[in-house]
Amino acid sequence: MRAIRIHQTGGPEVLVLEEVELPPxxxxxxxxxxxxxxxxxxDTYHRTGFYPMPLPLTPGAEGAGEVVEVGAGVEGFKPGDRVVYAxxxxxxxxxxxxxxxxxxxLPREIDYDTGAAMMLKGLTAQYLLRQTYKVRDGDVILVHAAAGGVGQILCQWGRALGAQVIGTVGSADKAQIARKAGAHHTILYREEDFAARVGEITKGQKCAVVYDGVGRATFPASLDCLRPFGVFASFGSASGGIEAFDLGLLGRKGSLFATRPTLFTFMADRTRLEKMARDLFRAVSAGDVTIGIGRKLPLAQAAEAHRALEARETTGSIVLEP
Known part of the structure; x- marks a missing residue:
């Protein structure tokens, strides 16, 4: 069978399509x-070594397909089952x-492309909105990179939960996408002081939570967007990692809370994972969340997918077709 392999860390060019033998x-x-x-x-963090992994490596943390064979001791799955994973x-x-x-x-009403595009991002949105800070009707929330894959889900689901959603974006085109996804207000963070705009939009009341997958470029200004006892939820580092975090800032800016949760910690408990998935499947099946797929590329063009992702040229999700 064919697979993308990484033999050394580096740029998108290290993603190589090869014939490999898959054991039982x-x-x-x-x-x-x-x-x-x-x-x-x-996947880009694994490719660059930002999150070190043993090499050679086939990247890719989510997909959808059908069961071909089950190993010893497996219960609950059989050949032909429609399945998804993160x-x-x-x-x-x-x-x-x-x-x-x-x-x-995978529920029958959800197609394979949607399933492959929704699990990692959708489960991330679930633990952020429903567990890390449980969004309530009337909350004001700030979503960075609101036109991205996770960002669009946060906007849609947050609005469905009754929140007033403010989204930061990098261009007017992305602002339109974020508004379509449910953002009540959008801020062009390259042109505007987003913390000041949040203050204006909320008339000084600020936000209950900031969901930040950007990292270095939006910190520490994100803290200035929070009301007293607000939550700064960092879940990614698209612009680079946050360094030298002075914990004293949390006290000086209003007794704030800061957290850096990871999806795989939440997924470690099977019962919790199944509950999270049911919540996500319900939101998608009910139409509260629509999974936007911006581009579909053949598996052989995985490098192009990474280039587009890192250049922030994407809106919604990218799906590879084997």
């Missing part, structure tokens, strides 16, 4: 044939083996 699924594993593969910023690397391939603990049954 081991104990507790399931072999799946991909119908669609999701592309995420997490899990360990290995997704940029026609087929893969994956621990059954990461797999979920």
């Amino acid at each position: 699924p081991g104990k507790g594993e399931v072999r799946i044939r991909h119908h669609a593969i999701g592309v995420n910023f997490l 899990g360990p690397p290995g997704g940029y391939a026609e087929e893969r083996n994956i621990p059954a603990s990461f797999l979920l049954k």
Whole structure:
């Protein structure tokens, strides 16, 4: 079968399409044939070594497909089942083996492309909106990179939960996308002081929570967008990691809370994962969340997908087709 392999860290050019031999699924594993593969910023971190991984590596942390074979000890899955996952690397391939603990049954009303594009980003939005800070009717929330994959889901789902959503974006075109996704207000962060604009929009009341997947470029100004006891929820570092975080800032800016949760910590408990997935599937099936797919590319063009993602040329999700 064909798979993308990384033999050394570096730019998108290190993503190489190769013929590889996939062994039978081991104990507790399931072999799946991909119908669609999701592309995420997490994959670029693995490629560059920002999140070090053993090499050689096949990147890709989410996908959708059908079960081909099950290993010893696997219960609840059988050949032919429609499945999705967010899990360990290995997704940029026609087929893969994956621990059954990461797999979920894909509801019939959700197609494979949507399934592949929604799991990592959708489950991230779920733990942010429903667990990290549980958004309530009437809350004001700030979503950075509101036109991106996670950002659009946060805007849609946050609005469905009754929040007033403010989104930061990098261009007028992306502002339109964020508003379509549910943002009540958009801020062009390259042209405006976003913290000052948040103050104007909220008449000085500021936000209950800031959801920040950008990192260095939006910190520490994000803290100035929070009301007393507000929550700064950092979940990504698209512009680089936050360095030298002075904890005293939290006290000086209003007894704030700051957290850096990760999806895979939430997913470690199978019962919690299934509950999160049911919540996400319900939101998508009910139409509260629509998964935007900006580009579909063949597996062989994985490098182009990474270039577009890192250049912030994308809106919504990128899906690779095996």
